[in-house]
Amino acid sequence: MRAGGSIRIHMRAPDGVIYPMTGVYHEIAEPERLVFAASALDDKGDPLFEQLATITFSEDGGKTRLTVHASFSKVTPEAARHLAGAETGWNMPLDRLAELLRD
Numbered sequence: 001m002r003a004g005g006s007i008r009i010h011m012r013a014p015d016g017v018i019y020p021m022t023g024v025y026h027e028i029a030e031p032e033r034l035v036f037a038a039s040a041l042d043d044k045g046d047p048l049f050e051q052l053a054t055i056t057f058s059e060d061g062g063k064t065r066l067t068v069h070a071s072f073s074k075v076t077p078e079a080a081r082h083l084a085g086a087e088t089g090w091n092m093p094l095d096r097l098a099e100l101l102r103d
Contacts, residue, residue, distance in 0.1 A: 001028055007038055011089060019082070023051075032057055037075075040082050048079040051086075066094065 023038030
């Protein structure tokens with residue numbers, strides 16, 4: 001990971017459907033912040049929207065608090081179903097991470 005570096009994410013839904021995203025890292029400020037832009041792609045590989053995500057990490061009572069702020073732009077009409085699942089799309093992997101860290 002480096003500022004200006006590219007991102008390629010394949011999110012797999014519970015039903016097995018893969019949702020591809022591409023993007024670029026804007027800022028990596030260890031250990032407190034990660035900023036990147038990402039676009040979900042349609043079946044032809046065209047962007048459905050652009051998401052700017054800022055993830056912050058802070059100390060909270062001896063534990064790490066992770067906060068996600070995401071904003072969306074360049075939204076196409078076809079993006080509605082993807083945006084409706086954006087919160088779930090963030091929560092599922094973070095919940096899995098929390099489970100792994102508890103073990």
